[in-house]
Amino acid sequence: xxxxxxxxxxxxxxxxxxxxxxxxxxxxxxxxxxxxxxxxxxxxxxxxxxxxxxxxxxxxxxxxxxxxxxxxxxxxxxxxxxxxxxxxxxxxxxxxxxxxxxxxxxxxxxxxx
Amino acid sequence: xxxxxxxxxxxxxxxxxxxxxxxxxxxxxxxxxxxxxxxxxxxxxxxxxxxxxxxxxxxxxxxxxxxxxxxxxxxxxxxxxxxxxxxxxxxxxxxxxxxxxxxxxxxxxxx
Numbered sequence: 001x002x003x004x005x006x007x008x009x010x011x012x013x014x015x016x017x018x019x020x021x022x023x024x025x026x027x028x029x030x031x032x033x034x035x036x037x038x039x040x041x042x043x044x045x046x047x048x049x050x051x052x053x054x055x056x057x058x059x060x061x062x063x064x065x066x067x068x069x070x071x072x073x074x075x076x077x078x079x080x081x082x083x084x085x086x087x088x089x090x091x092x093x094x095x096x097x098x099x100x101x102x103x104x105x106x107x108x109x110x111x112x113x
Numbered sequence: 114x115x116x117x118x119x120x121x122x123x124x125x126x127x128x129x130x131x132x133x134x135x136x137x138x139x140x141x142x143x144x145x146x147x148x149x150x151x152x153x154x155x156x157x158x159x160x161x162x163x164x165x166x167x168x169x170x171x172x173x174x175x176x177x178x179x180x181x182x183x184x185x186x187x188x189x190x191x192x193x194x195x196x197x198x199x200x201x202x203x204x205x206x207x208x209x210x211x212x213x214x215x216x217x218x219x220x221x222x223x224x
Contacts, residue, residue, distance in 0.1 A: 006155075008153070032212075034212050036215075041220070042217055042218065043117075043203055043215035043216050043217045043218045044156075044203070044215045045215070046212050046214070049212050088155070088156070100158075101146075101158075101213060103155050103156040104155060105153060105155035
């Protein structure tokens, strides 16, 4: 079993839709949770960063962490064609150390105009 | 605003060549990382460094080595390139408690 599981998609939605992207994980010691956006042939860029449980909002993006279920989510409101990219979840912490980052394989998102 | 710079976006090399991938960060970060990214496998850690001249193996170090002589520079070396090392290589850096910042990536093809 992988430490982090992420549905690869692709996920296609119409412009303006609310998008929900999710990851599950098995290591209960993870404390730091991140979401990255990666455009085709580019490097990942950090979107959201959350420590421990709870919600965090930044503009159209909301990150949620549910440590009891070992489940994290990224919501995108009013999705735009420019949101079309691959979204990677990442986490770290616990016995692996804060700088041993474990990444999901990414979910490809297409927002249709 | 540039933070992590990888020296090449695209490289084509022949089997058996020695290949150098260079990465420079301008954020004074302690940690630097090399990952490779392959479809369906996600990002896999090759090596990371937490200080000058210090390095630790990641999950897939075989066939690779690294060098960190200066804090801002972290080099990945393919001693004898093979076709199964064709991939996207990503360099990243972070401070002790921060999140990694990535470079734009180097797409390496080994023929």
